[in-house]
Amino acid sequence: MAEVITNKVDLQKAGAGARLISYFVDSIIVSVISVSVVFISVWFGYGTMVSLYILFSLIFPAGYLIYFFANGQTLGMMAMKIKLCRTDGTYPIGYAQGFLRWLGMQISALVFCLGFLWILIDKDKQGWHDKIADTYVVEV
Secondary structure: OOOOOOOOOOOOEOOHHHHHHHHHHHHHHHHHHHHHHHHHHHHOOOOOHHHHHHHHHHHHHHHHHHHHHHOOOOHHHHHHOEEEEEOOOOOOOOHHHHHHHHHHHHHHHHOOOHHHHHHHOOOOOOOHHHHHHOEEEEEO
16 A cells, blocks of 8 residues: 655644634734724824725735735734744745735635634644645644
């Protein structure tokens, strides 16, 4: 019988709890920055509420996540002592994989967040977004 060879590395994967808390920390950071900037900008007349809302509710969160994913850890991940790596152990994952992971998160959220819940049943603790980007979330 042929032996199955895989290039996936055996790393200590982070649990769903640490991942969820890191996501909440990142959400709070992004929300505080977004709301503050929009409020200050509108207060001082630097923009319309609609254009700032689009910038800070769509573009800024995506940029935040893609940038920090590409570099291996978001601020929430740093707080929880977890990081991203590719399934072959490569760290950091880079901008292409960071973008794919962000895009995968949008897909994971589409159907009742099933892509995120997948972390609970997957043997490698990967959500759909991790599978799309070929990444693991591991303990530091």
